[in-house]
Each structure stands twice: as C-alpha cells, then as structure tokens.
Amino acid sequence: MRHVASDIAGLFPTMDLSRRGFVVTTLAAGFALTVQPVQASTITTDTEGLVAGEVQIPVADGTIPAYRAQPAKPGPHPVLLVVEEIFGVHEHIKDMCRRFAKQGYLAIAPELYSRLGDVVAMTDIKEVVATVNKAPDKTEMSDLDATVAWAGKNHGDTRRLGITGFCRGGRTVWMYAAHNHNLKAGVAWYGPLVGTPTDAMPTNPVDVAGEIKAPILGLYAGLDQGILKEHVETMRAKLLETGNTRSQIVVYPDAQHGFNADYRPSYNEADAKDGMSRCLAWLRANGVGQEEA
Known part of the structure; x- marks a missing residue:
C-alpha cells in the first residue's frame, strides 16, 4: 500500500506530519x-538470483524510500546509485536497478522528490516539472550521501562507487560527481547541462565542471529539443578547459531525449542497447564493478 501524508493525516488528525515534511x-x-x-x-527484468525491493534510507530529517536490487550471493558488491527521471522511482527505474x-551491482534508487510531491501519481506534466524543479541540489546531494552510507552497511563496497541517472537524474550525475570526490565513475543519460540559476539549483554542470574529478560518460541525443548541440559543446569545452580529459560525451544523432526509456515512444532500441553497453564498460574500466585483488 502507498502511504501519502495527507491520507494518513485524515486517519490520524492528531499526528504532526508537518514536522517531517515527507x-x-x-x-x-x-x-x-x-x-x-x-x-x-x-522491458521487464526478473528477480531471479537477486535480492530486490523497497528499503528505507535514513536521511538528515527522517527517512526516504528507495528501490534496491543486488545479487543474492554474498557481497560486498560495487555500489551504483541510480537517479530517477522527473517521473520518480516508478517501474522503469526499478527495472533499471x-x-x-x-x-553484479548493488543498484539503488532513492526517491529524491519524496518531500515535494507524489510525481508518480501526477497526470499533468506541468505539475511534475514544477514539483521537481523545487528539489534543492543541496538536499539531493545529502540524500545521495545517505544512500551511499546505507549501501555500505548493507553488503555494498563503497570503495567501488558509481552513479548513473536519466533526464533530471543525468544532471544529478554531473552535480554529484562535483560533490563527492570518492566517486569512481558516472554515466549521465541526457541530463541538462546548462540552465538559469534558481534558489533550488544555483549552479549547473557547466558551472561545476572544474570540481568534477571522476570520469563521467555523457550519453546524449542529437534530436533532443531541450538539451541542444551548443549545450553539449559548451560542456565539452568546459571539461577540457578544466583539465578533465577523462570524461567523454557521446551524441546519438538520430535519438530523441529519453531514448533509453523503453516504456515511452522516445525509445530507440539500437541506441539504448549501445548506451547500456558503453555504460557498463565505462563503469568497469574505471573501477566500478572490478573485483578487488
């Protein structure tokens, strides 16, 4: 059963749910x-050989739900943060985990919008965008740090830490790489690179390129109507300017935004498969997934 604060408040009117704000x-x-x-x-991926399901992550101001999937065999397993699209941790993100x-990964996707709204249940895309745009980068970084800490206590090897994300989550990959210098590698799928500063998002990937130490692979779409060619070229130039020669950006010329989202019309099977192959190879080549000697 799904629990939403307003529903619970109706059943238990004396509870102070505003204190936690979830x-x-x-x-x-x-x-x-x-x-x-x-x-x-x-695509639907089974759970054979896996331990998979919802977990609760202790964060600074309470707990947030997350979806975790990992091999059933004993770990520790390399840890991969999986950052949601603007649509929340719904079935597609769970399947990616x-x-x-x-x-071989302990793949975990925390619900980073849990304080703001139930984006999975929303039917108006404008409401979804307005909701996720209120998510502060500072809070997201803290929640991801808390998720890493949880993984480290639950059969995850945080010395082999990676991150991947889609859409808004792709932007978060770049931002988290600038935030956490213990990160080994990341893969950003069509995440925004530039933007007008807001209170929630005062900087963007192009602004923090110099703080990114881990190698990041960007997978972008040539037909994207929001992330334009000039945005990609600006980010490439910023990475070179700041000496991050290990990061790369690949553009699929015939792909649209969301080309890996197999549940949407934007899905491009060939580019999605190539992107996944590149993603896995990138992580392993940069120390996320390799077994310790």
Whole structure:
C-alpha cells in the first residue's frame, strides 16, 4: 500500500506530519501516470538470483524510500546509485536497478522528490516539472550521501562507487560527481547541462565542471529539443578547459531525449542497447564493478 501524508493525516488528525515534511513514504507500484500508456517495447527484468525491493534510507530529517536490487550471493558488491527521471522511482527505474544488479551491482534508487510531491501519481506534466524543479541540489546531494552510507552497511563496497541517472537524474550525475570526490565513475543519460540559476539549483554542470574529478560518460541525443548541440559543446569545452580529459560525451544523432526509456515512444532500441553497453564498460574500466585483488 502507498502511504501519502495527507491520507494518513485524515486517519490520524492528531499526528504532526508537518514536522517531517515527507509527502511520499512508500514507493508506488507500476509506471508513472504522466507517461501512460506504456509501450509494447517495455522491458521487464526478473528477480531471479537477486535480492530486490523497497528499503528505507535514513536521511538528515527522517527517512526516504528507495528501490534496491543486488545479487543474492554474498557481497560486498560495487555500489551504483541510480537517479530517477522527473517521473520518480516508478517501474522503469526499478527495472533499471534490476538490470544493473544482474551485472553484479548493488543498484539503488532513492526517491529524491519524496518531500515535494507524489510525481508518480501526477497526470499533468506541468505539475511534475514544477514539483521537481523545487528539489534543492543541496538536499539531493545529502540524500545521495545517505544512500551511499546505507549501501555500505548493507553488503555494498563503497570503495567501488558509481552513479548513473536519466533526464533530471543525468544532471544529478554531473552535480554529484562535483560533490563527492570518492566517486569512481558516472554515466549521465541526457541530463541538462546548462540552465538559469534558481534558489533550488544555483549552479549547473557547466558551472561545476572544474570540481568534477571522476570520469563521467555523457550519453546524449542529437534530436533532443531541450538539451541542444551548443549545450553539449559548451560542456565539452568546459571539461577540457578544466583539465578533465577523462570524461567523454557521446551524441546519438538520430535519438530523441529519453531514448533509453523503453516504456515511452522516445525509445530507440539500437541506441539504448549501445548506451547500456558503453555504460557498463565505462563503469568497469574505471573501477566500478572490478573485483578487488
């Protein structure tokens, strides 16, 4: 059952739910309502050989739900943070965690919008965007740090720490790489690179390029209507300017934004498969997934 603060307050009117400020405390089942109907191309990964399901992550001001998938065999396993799209930790993000777990990772996706709104249940894309744009980078960084700490206590090897993310989560990959210098590597899927500063997002990836120490692979779409060619070229130039020669950006010329989202019309099977192959190779080549000697 999904628990939303307003519903609980109606049952227990004497409870002070505002103190914690969490709207979503349990992950939803299924796909985000904004992106229905789900396409026939949708991939479903089983849990055979895995331990998978919802967990609760202690954070600075309470707990947030997360989806975790990892091999059933004893660890410790390399840790991979999986950062959601603007649609929340819905079935596609859970499936991505299972796909990575099949490759040997403790893959975990925290619900970073849990304080702001139930984006999985929203049906208006404008409401979704307005909600996620209120998510402060500072809070996201803290929540991801807390997720890493949880993984380290639950059969994860945080010395082999990676991150991947999609859409807004792709932007978070770049930002977290600048924040956490213990990160080994990251893969950003079509994440925004530039933007107008706001209170929640005072800087963007191009602004923090010089603080990124880990090698990041960016996977971008040539037909993206929001992340333009000049944005990509600006980021490439910033990386070179600041000496980050290990990071790379690959652009798929015939792909649209969301080309890995197999549940949406934007899905491009060939580019998604190539991107996943590059993603796994990048992580392993940069110390995320390699077994310790």
